[in-house]
Every structure is written in C-alpha cells, then in structure tokens.
Amino acid sequence: MLIVFNPVAGRRRAWRLWRVLDVLSESGVRLEVAETSFRGHATELARAAVRDGASMVVAAGGDGTIAEVANGLAGSDCRLGVIPLGTANVLAHELDLPFAPRAVAAALAFGRTRRIWPGIARGSAGERLFVQMLGAGFDAQVVHQLPGRLKRALGRQAYVLQTMRELVRYPFQPIRVQVDGQAMQAASVIVTKGHFYAGRYRLAPGTCPTEAGLTTVLFERSGPFAALAYGAALPLDLLPRMPGVRQVRATRVEIEAPVPAQTDGDPAGLGPLTISDAPAPIRVVVS
Numbered sequence: 376m377l378i379v380f381n382p383v384a385g386r387r388r389a390w391r392l393w394r395v396l397d398v399l400s401e402s403g404v405r406l407e408v409a410e411t412s413f414r415g416h417a418t419e420l421a422r423a424a425v426r427d428g429a430s431m432v433v434a435a436g437g438d439g440t441i442a443e444v445a446n447g448l449a450g451s452d453c454r455l456g457v458i459p460l461g462t463a464n465v466l467a468h469e470l471d472l473p474f475a476p477r478a479v480a481a482a483l484a485f486g487r488t489r490r491i492w493p494g495i496a497r498g499s500a501g502e503r504l505f506v507q508m509l510g511a512g513f514d515a516q517v518v519h520q521l522p523g524r525l526k527r528a529l530g531r532q533a534y535v536l537q538t539m540r541e542l543v544r545y546p547f548q549p550i551r552v553q554v555d556g557q558a559m560q561a562a563s564v565i566v567t568k569g570h571f572y573a574g575r576y577r578l579a580p581g582t583c584p585t586e587a588g589l590t591t592v593l594f595e596r597s598g599p600f601a602a603l604a605y606g607a608a609l610p611l612d613l614l615p616r617m618p619g620v621r622q623v624r625a626t627r628v629e630i631e632a633p634v635p636a637q638t639d640g641d642p643a644g645l646g647p648l649t650i651s652d653a654p655a656p657i658r659v660v661v662s
C-alpha cells in the first residue's frame with residue numbers, strides 16, 4: 376500500500392499517521408510511504424503508482440492532497456484511501472470516514488469501497504479534478520491570498536483573519552455564470568459535490584459526492600456586509616437559509632468572468648472555467 380504523505384497539511388497531526396502506520400504494520404500490511412515535496416507532487420506519485428500496477432494509494436493529508444492523488448488516479452481502477460490530516464478534511468466528514476488511528480487503519484485494511492464522482496474544472500491552465508468543491512469569487516480570493524505560514528500557525532482561524540482582510544479590499548465584481556445554459560449572476564459562486572463546507576458546516580443540503588451532478592450555490596447579495604453575514608451564518612448552520620443564497624442542480628457550469636477560483640481549498644487560477652462531472656468515478660475506501 377502506497378501512502379502519499381503531505382507534511383505541510385494540517386497542524387501537528389502527523390502523529391495520527393505514525394499511529395495508523397504502527398497498526399497497519401503490526402497487522403502485516405506492506406507499506407511504502409512517500410512524502411510530498413511540492414505542490415502537485417502527490418499527483419505525480421499517484422500516477423506513477425498506477426503505472427506500476429498499484430491497487431490502492433492512500434492520501435495522508437487534507438482535501439488538497441486527496442484531490443491531487445485523485446488527479447493521479449483518474450481513469451484507473453486503483454482505489455483511493457484517506458488518512459485525514461488536513462485543516463478542514465471536508466471529504467472525510469462528507470463520507471463519514473474515521474479519524475481515530477485504529478479505526479483509520481481498520482478501514483484501510485478491511486473497508487468497503489464507495490464510488491464518488493469528482494468534478495472537473497477546465498480552463499486556460501488545463502483541467503483539474505476536484506473531490507469536494509470549486510469556489511469562484513470571495514472565498515477563492517481568501518484562499519489565494521492566505522499566506523501558508525499563517526495557515527500552518529493558526530489553522531482554521533487563519534481563514535477568519537484573512538476573510539477580515541479581504542472584506543475591505545476585494546472588489547466584489549459580479550460574476551456571470553451559465554448553469555446548464557441558463558444565464559445567472561452572483562457575487563460569489565460555489566460548485567459543490569457534497570453538502571459540507573470548510574469542515575462540517577452545511578452548505579448544500581441533499582448533495583452527495585456518490586451521485587453524479589453538481590450543486591451550484593449562488594451568493595446573490597454583494598459587498599462586504601453581505602459576505603460578513605454569509606460568513607457568520609456558516610458556523611451557525613444557517614447559510615443555506617440565508618437571503619440571496621440560491622442552490623441550483625446542474626450538469627455543466629460555466630464561470631465567465633476572470634475571477635479567482637479555488638478547488639478543494641487550494642488556489643486554482645482565474646476563470647473563465649467550465650465545470651462538469653469527471654468522465655469516470657473514483658473508488659474510495661470507507662469504513
């Protein structure tokens with residue numbers, strides 16, 4: 376079993392990985408650990424493992440690492456395992472994956488497999504699979520501007536701090552979107568495969584990554600006060616019911632403006648982008 380470990384994911388959570396590895400090796404599982412050295416390295420490692428005939432690659436990190444491994448596994452039958460070590464770990468919450476080391480090890484060794492349908496974003500910089508969501512507009516601006524050091528020092532609190540900074544300088548230009556060919560406009564847009572956002576906060580009730588299709592969440596109210604209200608509603612689990620928050624199911628979403636974009640919590644360049652389901656599902660090991 377190849378474990379792709381991102382040493383910069385999360386904060387001081389690597390001990391979980393060592394415990395998982397202890398349990399797995401005690402059970403006689405043959406392990407190989409590869410540490411990532413740069414952004415995109417997990418994709419290269421996963422792709423090479425597929426070429427070598429691997430049947431399972433484990434992402435030890437957060438959503439960004441899982442997405443990178445998923446990009447490397449795309450189009451293959453290789454299974455994706457997860458050791459959640461990230462800051463938000465949205466996909467792990469979404470699929471109800473275990474976090475306790477013994478339970479993680481048991482899932483990796485004996486767990487069932489579920490198929491998830493990743494999304495794919497196509498733009499001038501190429502194409503990129505995402506496992507949880509793509510944001511365009513304000514939340515992506517926060518992700519683009521967030522210094523890595525701040526994230527590692529403060530974890531989730533770093534996002535709150537960066538959000539406050541961006542509230543006063545983001546221009547909140549309107550974003551034009553085509554949702555299955557229908558023209559819409561919003562201040563920010565999140566295209567999601569799941570119902571959680573930024574951890575276990577509800578964003579798109581009824582959306583499930585094991586199903587094909589996308590949910591487009593449009594934030595129609597613009598400006599810093601609206602963004603602040605949406606941000607405050609998130610931890611209170613009120614976001615889906617906020618005025619100006621609209622949810623539309625779709626198979627194809629086009630973001631027309633050159634706005635900042637993020638996928639699974641990592642910068643994904645600027646629009647325009649076309650988003651749909653990936654051509655094939657990915658098999659994820661669950662408990």
Ligand SMILES: Nc1ncnc2c1ncn2[C@@H]1O[C@H](COP(=O)(O)OP(=O)(O)OP(=O)(O)O)[C@@H](O)[C@H]1O
Nearest residue numbers: 384385411412414436437438439440461462463464
């Ligand atoms: N050695 C490295 N140095 C710098 N960045 C790296 C390295 N290895 C991987 N990365 C990058 O780190 C980024 C963040 O990783 P990841 O998303 O897994 O952690 P996280 O942001 O803490 O978790 P979450 O996305 O769940 O909040 C990934 O986009 C990956 O490309």
